[in-house]
Amino acid sequence: MKTQGNEMKTAILGAVGKVKAKGGHKPNKEKLQEVLAEGASIGAFCTGCGFHQGFSKQGAMDIAETFEIKPRELTKEKFFTMARCILCDDDFKEVKLEVL
Numbered sequence: 001m002k003t004q005g006n007e008m009k010t011a012i013l014g015a016v017g018k019v020k021a022k023g024g025h026k027p028n029k030e031k032l033q034e035v036l037a038e039g040a041s042i043g044a045f046c047t048g049c050g051f052h053q054g055f056s057k058q059g060a061m062d063i064a065e066t067f068e069i070k071p072r073e074l075t076k077e078k079f080f081t082m083a084r085c086i087l088c089d090d091d092f093k094e095v096k097l098e099v100l
């Protein structure tokens with residue numbers, strides 16, 4: 001039964017295209033500026049899988065609250081970095097704020 005469960009899990013994760021987190025990725029400033037240009041409130045980068053993404057204002061506030069970042073520190077000159085994101089893990093992990 002255990003094997004069957006794992007197969008099911010693999011099938012589900014495979015369906016949403018889970019990315020493998022290798023770590024050691026470096027953020028690309030231009031890509032982070034692109035997500036801002038597309039309307040995101042703040043950019044984010046996952047060092048685990050190398051994915052750049054943008055958060056809405058509400059999304060950014062939720063992340064800030066979870067990781068004890070002061071909302072007034074959320075500006076367009078900054079971006080989130082995270083060790084893991086929802087693409088390569090179950091949730092965002094080790095989120096920090098860095099200057100773009």
Ligand SMILES: [Zn+2]
Nearest residue numbers: 046049085088
């Ligand atoms: Zn990731």
